[in-house]
Amino acid sequence: xxxxxxxxxxxxxxxxxxxxxxxxxxxxxxxxxxxxxxxxxxxxxxxxxxxxxxxxxxxxxxxxxxxxxxxxxxxxxxxxxxxxxxxxxxxxxxxxxxxxxxxxxxxxxxxxxxxxxxxxxxxxxxxxxxxxxxxxxxxxxxxxxxxxxxxxxxxxxxxxxxxxxxxxxxxxxxxxxxxxxxxxxxxxxxxxxxxxxxxxxxxxxxxxxxxxxxxxxxxxxxxxxxxxxxxxxxxxxxxxxxxxxxxxxxxxxxxxxxxxxxxxxxxxxxxxxxxxxxxx
Numbered sequence: 001x002x003x004x005x006x007x008x009x010x011x012x013x014x015x016x017x018x019x020x021x022x023x024x025x026x027x028x029x030x031x032x033x034x035x036x037x038x039x040x041x042x043x044x045x046x047x048x049x050x051x052x053x054x055x056x057x058x059x060x061x062x063x064x065x066x067x068x069x070x071x072x073x074x075x076x077x078x079x080x081x082x083x084x085x086x087x088x089x090x091x092x093x094x095x096x097x098x099x100x101x102x103x104x105x106x107x108x109x110x111x112x113x114x115x116x117x118x119x120x121x122x123x124x125x126x127x128x129x130x131x132x133x134x135x136x137x138x139x140x141x142x143x144x145x146x147x148x149x150x151x152x153x154x155x156x157x158x159x160x161x162x163x164x165x166x167x168x169x170x171x172x173x174x175x176x177x178x179x180x181x182x183x184x185x186x187x188x189x190x191x192x193x194x195x196x197x198x199x200x201x202x203x204x205x206x207x208x209x210x211x212x213x214x215x216x217x218x219x220x221x222x223x224x225x226x227x228x229x230x231x232x233x234x235x236x237x238x239x240x241x242x243x244x245x246x247x248x249x250x251x252x253x254x255x256x257x258x259x260x261x262x263x264x265x266x267x268x269x270x271x272x273x274x275x276x277x278x279x280x
Contacts, residue, residue: 006190007273013216015232017187026192026276029183033134045133047157051150051165065146069115077112079226082233085120090240097241098124101173103202105261106212108179109188115147116236117177117212125175170205187232191265193280196254203250208241209257213265237268255279
């Protein structure tokens, strides 16, 4: 597959940021993980990790985290990435159905995409975000923890504690965010295949899936002061929730909801012919 063989609606902006995207492996990791300690890093992602962190230090750091998120990063998202949010009416319209929790799914395309979703849903709920564990020992690990990131464990004992933590977050009626493409490809236009396992948590808790997708705009006007011409501005589109039929076969339901979410995201992004399958 060559980048550019897909078809989009007239007027859809396709940025050129000079990245040679993989042509045959949609889950290839393009970002190098740089840990603080060359041997193992600060955290171990097993049963010892605080998947629910009630420590005083975490709470105190949360004060700084609030400032970093809602002042510095919010400013950067607004002006450097030019983020706009469309479709909030789909959250208000289904407020009753979403009151006990929801799973947001989104394409993974820039460094603060998770926080952009956070900005979109902040009036509705807190977000908890399963993330690739090794990044928590990297330079952005502090921010990832305070934006709601929870590392996906690397041991069986860690998985048990991780599941217990999400049981509690669901009990609190908090919302979740998953990137079903699994890895980040900056400024990539097509929607890569989804892993059905990413939807298992939503099925387990019987919560709606909310498809969201970033599309791109050419950098113009005031935004030229905050970024290079080749760096696009971002628009986050919010679709209508998708509901599981718990009376149906579980495997078939995961595939059905996964496929609908993928197709809805293609439509919102203005993609008419997507080069990747819905499920991979």
